[in-house]
Amino acid sequence: MSIDIAPPPTPEKLGEGRAPTGRTTDRVFRYVALGAGLLVFVILALIAWSTTKEAWPAFKFQGLSFVWSKTWDPAHMKFGALALIYGTVVSSVIALALGVPVSLGIALFVTEVAPDWVRRPVIYVVDLLATIPSVVYGLWGILVFAPAVQGFYQNVADFFSGVPVFGLLFSGNPVVGRSIMTAGVILAIMIVPIVTSIARVVFATVPSEQKEAAYGLGATRWEMIRGAVLPHSRSGVVAGVMIGLGRALGETIAVALVIGSSAQITARLFSSGDSMAAVIANQFGEAAGIHRSALIGLGVALFVLTLLVNVFARWIVSRSAHEVATGAVR
Amino acid sequence: MTIIPTGSRSMSEVWTTRSGPEPVEQAEPEQPELAPEIVFEVRNLAVKYGSAVAVRDITLDIASNEITAVIGPSGCGKSTFIRCLNRMNDLVPGARVEGLVRYHGEDLYDPKVDPAQVRRRIGMVFQRPNPFPKSIYDNVAYGPRINKMRRNMDETVERALSQAALWDEVKDKLKRSALALSGGQQQRLCIARALAVQPDVLLMDEPCSALDPIATARIEDLMEELKRDYTIVIVTHNMQQAARVSDRTAFLTTEVDDSGRRSGRLVEFDRTATIFTHPSDPRTEGYITGRFG
Numbered sequence: 001m002s003i004d005i006a007p008p009p010t011p012e013k014l015g016e017g018r019a020p021t022g023r024t025t026d027r028v029f030r031y032v033a034l035g036a037g038l039l040v041f042v043i044l045a046l047i048a049w050s051t052t053k054e055a056w057p058a059f060k061f062q063g064l065s066f067v068w069s070k071t072w073d074p075a076h077m078k079f080g081a082l083a084l085i086y087g088t089v090v091s092s093v094i095a096l097a098l099g100v101p102v103s104l105g106i107a108l109f110v111t112e113v114a115p116d117w118v119r120r121p122v123i124y125v126v127d128l129l130a131t132i133p134s135v136v137y138g139l140w141g142i143l144v145f146a147p148a149v150q151g152f153y154q155n156v157a158d159f160f161s162g163v164p165v166f167g168l169l170f171s172g173n174p175v176v177g178r179s180i181m182t183a184g185v186i187l188a189i190m191i192v193p194i195v196t197s198i199a200r201v202v203f204a205t206v207p208s209e210q211k212e213a214a215y216g217l218g219a220t221r222w223e224m225i226r227g228a229v230l231p232h233s234r235s236g237v238v239a240g241v242m243i244g245l246g247r248a249l250g251e252t253i254a255v256a257l258v259i260g261s262s263a264q265i266t267a268r269l270f271s272s273g274d275s276m277a278a279v280i281a282n283q284f285g286e287a288a289g290i291h292r293s294a295l296i297g298l299g300v301a302l303f304v305l306t307l308l309v310n311v312f313a314r315w316i317v318s319r320s321a322h323e324v325a326t327g328a329v330r
Numbered sequence: 331m332t333i334i335p336t337g338s339r340s341m342s343e344v345w346t347t348r349s350g351p352e353p354v355e356q357a358e359p360e361q362p363e364l365a366p367e368i369v370f371e372v373r374n375l376a377v378k379y380g381s382a383v384a385v386r387d388i389t390l391d392i393a394s395n396e397i398t399a400v401i402g403p404s405g406c407g408k409s410t411f412i413r414c415l416n417r418m419n420d421l422v423p424g425a426r427v428e429g430l431v432r433y434h435g436e437d438l439y440d441p442k443v444d445p446a447q448v449r450r451r452i453g454m455v456f457q458r459p460n461p462f463p464k465s466i467y468d469n470v471a472y473g474p475r476i477n478k479m480r481r482n483m484d485e486t487v488e489r490a491l492s493q494a495a496l497w498d499e500v501k502d503k504l505k506r507s508a509l510a511l512s513g514g515q516q517q518r519l520c521i522a523r524a525l526a527v528q529p530d531v532l533l534m535d536e537p538c539s540a541l542d543p544i545a546t547a548r549i550e551d552l553m554e555e556l557k558r559d560y561t562i563v564i565v566t567h568n569m570q571q572a573a574r575v576s577d578r579t580a581f582l583t584t585e586v587d588d589s590g591r592r593s594g595r596l597v598e599f600d601r602t603a604t605i606f607t608h609p610s611d612p613r614t615e616g617y618i619t620g621r622f623g
């Protein structure tokens with residue numbers, strides 16, 4: 001077999017001849033990309049440095065008990081953030097517990113179940129949720145949701161009273177509408193759009209060969225989802241959940257409005273609490289001196305917390321990717 | 331081009347022998363009482379994707395414990411046809427199946443029929459190996475697990491892997507990822523996975539197209555063995571393969587009608603020996619000799 005197409009003239013040596021035009025573009029692109037990457041680090045480092053500097057007086061004043069003590073009482077110069085950290089973490093965990101299953105359900109519904117004419121409106125509405133400003137969620141929470149739900153909380157508390165774990169969790173001291181639980185619920189609604197849309201994209205990348213493999217073995221739709229879609233999407237879904245968690249941890253105004261603004265560490269989820277971001281928002285206006293510096297310290301703590309969450313998430317993602325590649329799975 | 335449907339030419343000959351050594355091709359009189367069991371009766375099958383007709387006018391019978399090969403040029407609808415036999419086309423949005431497919435006398439497309447049950451009995455091996463991103467063991471165990479065949483799982487897995495001629499190669503690394511296997515091993519794993527649910531029929535859509543000659547030969551040997559217990563329908567682009575392994579061959583081709591629409595059609599269906607030595611349609615002969623050159 002012979003090919004009659006004349007090859008392009010070959011330069012004598014590899015280094016000779018006309019430089020491909022792409023090469024310069026390539027180089028420029030590389031520097032631009034590198035610069036952009038470095039910029040992120042620089043900004044991150046600057047923020048970390050300047051906030052820590054501002055917070056330093058408070059850290060020095062309070063010492064380690066800044067994160068150990070649970071008394072946050074600016075009037076008496078007590079700046080223990082533990083109860084606030086607790087409120088932040090617990091309300092976010094509630095948000096995940098409620099929001100993630102709903103998000104995954106919606107994502108599975110629109111990718112695997114819904115016919116085209118249902119899919120579009122559902123996606124549209126969920127995305128619309130993301131455009132509502134958080135202060136609106138907060139106002140809705142404080143004006144509508146919290147008053148309406150108090151009676152319901154009371155019923156739930158009565159129902160579970162005496163039951164071991166649940167009796168404690170679903171109770172309050174006292175049961176109030178503006179509570180840790182309410183903050184969690186509002187946060188759950190707020191993270192649904194982002195978690196849903198990430199999960200949706202991830203589910204859509206599952207190759208149809210994988211799905212057909214499952215169907216071909218007699219799987220029902222749910223069995224196919226468990227066998228093919230979920231294993232394939234695990235790391236992507238974890239990443240999406242972590243982004244949702246990041247949002248929940250940092251959410252300020254909505255939580256500030258509905259969490260009840262009284263810091264305490266309690267397992268009773270229907271009690272009021274407080275969170276780091278909410279305290280910053282509520283107190284920063286009239287704070288000065290050590291108090292102001294302590295509030296910035298809360299910002300630093302929040303920053304560290306989200307950083308830890310992200311590192312942890314990376315670790316999970318890389319581990320599960322590794323599992324898939326090597327089959328170190330159950 | 332005028333088109334003379336010839337698909338049903340050899341219908342009477344379908345009711346001839348069971349598996350086993352092929353008798354010399356002869357005008358065997360119809361003997362319904364000795365007829366091999368018919369697994370699939372396909373009548374006037376047509377599949378549309380939206381408004382485009384992919385295949386039509388397919389009428390043939392597939393007999394039990396035989397290997398039926400489906401050959402034809404690319405795009406003529408071989409995959410489309412074979413996917414009708416286990417209702418895989420249900421999963422393609424916009425695909426519509428018309429005509430009749432009977433499986434052991436039951437209408438496969440009856441609204442009361444559960445497609446999952448159909449696919450559990452009629453297994454499928456795809457053109458590209460598609461193991462799950464799980465361990466080798468879990469790949470094979472997936473089918474039995476979802477079908478609640480949980481007893482003696484280790485045995486089931488071993489049997490399926492042995493049947494697929496893969497056991498010796500993987501018995502020490504069952505917990506390793508299936509994705510770490512070679513393409514040929516992955517394909518045999520997919521065969522094992524399909525066999526693990528103990529289907530009645532195995533549909534294979536170009537199972538060897540990604541494999542080297544050695545792996546191909548293994549899979550062909552395997553099919554020969556599986557024939558004892560299973561009915562096999564195989565799509566292949568490889569004439570020699572069809573000639574070597576199959577008992578009957580269906581030749582499909584693409585036809586262009588007056589308004590320029592293309593659709594696949596069954597040209598000829600007969601014993602493989604007949605198709606390859608005395609094809610009754612010139613197009614069959616052209617296709618086969620074109621390949622054998």
Ligand SMILES: Nc1ncnc2c1ncn2[C@@H]1O[C@H](COP(=O)(O)OP(=O)(O)OP(=O)(O)O)[C@@H](O)[C@H]1O
Nearest residue numbers: 379384402403404405406407408409410411422594
């Ligand atoms: N999901 C689909 N949607 C729309 N058209 C399709 C779809 N699948 C197949 N077709 C069309 O149906 C016709 C037959 O396709 P099919 O895949 O059955 O061919 P084939 O004989 O298996 O080809 P090959 O040998 O290349 O695998 C083709 O014209 C193809 O474009």
Ligand SMILES: [Mg+2]
Nearest residue numbers: 408409410535
């Ligand atoms: Mg095909």
